[in-house]
Amino acid sequence: xxxxxxxxxxxxxxxxxxxxxxxxxxxxxxxxxxxxxxxxxxxxxxxxxxxxxxxxxxxxxxxxxxxxxxxxxxxxxxxxxxxxxxxxxxxxxxxxxxxxxxxxxxxxxxxxxxxxxxxxxxxxxxxxxxxxxxxxxxxxxxxxxxxxxxxxxxxxxxxxxxxxxxxxxxxxxxxxxxxxxxxxxxxxxxxxxxxxxxxxxxxxxxxxxxxxxxxxxxxxxxxxxxxxxxxxxxxxxxxxxxxxxxxxxxxxxxxxxxxxxxxxxxxxxxxxxxxxxxx
Numbered sequence: 001x002x003x004x005x006x007x008x009x010x011x012x013x014x015x016x017x018x019x020x021x022x023x024x025x026x027x028x029x030x031x032x033x034x035x036x037x038x039x040x041x042x043x044x045x046x047x048x049x050x051x052x053x054x055x056x057x058x059x060x061x062x063x064x065x066x067x068x069x070x071x072x073x074x075x076x077x078x079x080x081x082x083x084x085x086x087x088x089x090x091x092x093x094x095x096x097x098x099x100x101x102x103x104x105x106x107x108x109x110x111x112x113x114x115x116x117x118x119x120x121x122x123x124x125x126x127x128x129x130x131x132x133x134x135x136x137x138x139x140x141x142x143x144x145x146x147x148x149x150x151x152x153x154x155x156x157x158x159x160x161x162x163x164x165x166x167x168x169x170x171x172x173x174x175x176x177x178x179x180x181x182x183x184x185x186x187x188x189x190x191x192x193x194x195x196x197x198x199x200x201x202x203x204x205x206x207x208x209x210x211x212x213x214x215x216x217x218x219x220x221x222x223x224x225x226x227x228x229x230x231x232x233x234x235x236x237x238x239x240x241x242x243x244x245x246x247x248x249x250x251x252x253x254x255x256x257x258x259x260x261x262x263x264x265x266x267x268x269x270x271x272x273x274x275x276x277x278x279x
Contacts (some may be wrong), residue, residue: 008252012063029066040069064096118177147171172203197225219253
């Protein structure tokens with residue numbers, strides 16, 4: 001069984017990939033002060049004993065909010081097997097990141113999967129039956145934290161989902177020069193919108209390669225996505241069949257925590273925290 005939860009956080013982003021047998025993968029560690037949600041508390045409440053992979057995807061303070069708590073828990077209740085972050089950046093430039101990398105190191109290196117047609121680097125890791133492939137823009141080609149975000153492709157049976165973090169238009173266009181990146185986009189059936197659904201993260205050229213069934217927006221600061229960008233994403237999503245999901249676009253503002261689940265050979269399913277759309 002696989003269960004992906006994309007949480008309704010006010011600051012940053014947070015998704016947990018639950019693998020069963022008290023094992024999880026975590027992407028970022030944003031929090032919600034209104035509900036009291038913290039990634040470390042969630043893992044403890046769900047009796048997670050092993051964080052098989054901690055993905056630190058975006059290097060802004062809001063995305064790294066819960067890192068100190070996770071590092072502290074790693075000394076007792078939760079083992080963190082490995083951590084991944086953009087290997088081209090200098091950790092001490094990003095508060096909270098340097099402490100985590102000193103404690104665990106970085107499983108990504110600058111030495112594998114070189115793509116000569118574009119000068120990009122990627123790396124693929126396998127956790128149980130899940131394939132995680134990471135792409136990134138290099139520092140100092142980019143110096144802003146958004147476009148240095150780590151892009152994660154997750155594949156498991158009939159689930160192919162992209163987590164592009166806070167990637168913005170310039171960063172997207174750089175990554176689109178990579179043939180392998182574009183090929184992986186073609187396989188995506190679930191797309192997490194970049195930069196919380198803001199206009200800065202919307203790159204129309206991405207959808208020359210990607211026609212997902214569902215687009216998911218993790219809103220920030222309890223703000224709706226703009227009607228103009230929502231309309232664009234609805235046009236790019238082709239919708240799901242067989243009752244997987246009855247909407248083309250889901251947002252954590254309107255739908256709360258969004259859960260994608262896969263049990264044995266059954267079709268993937270999508271459920272939401274709120275049964276009714278908020279007004």
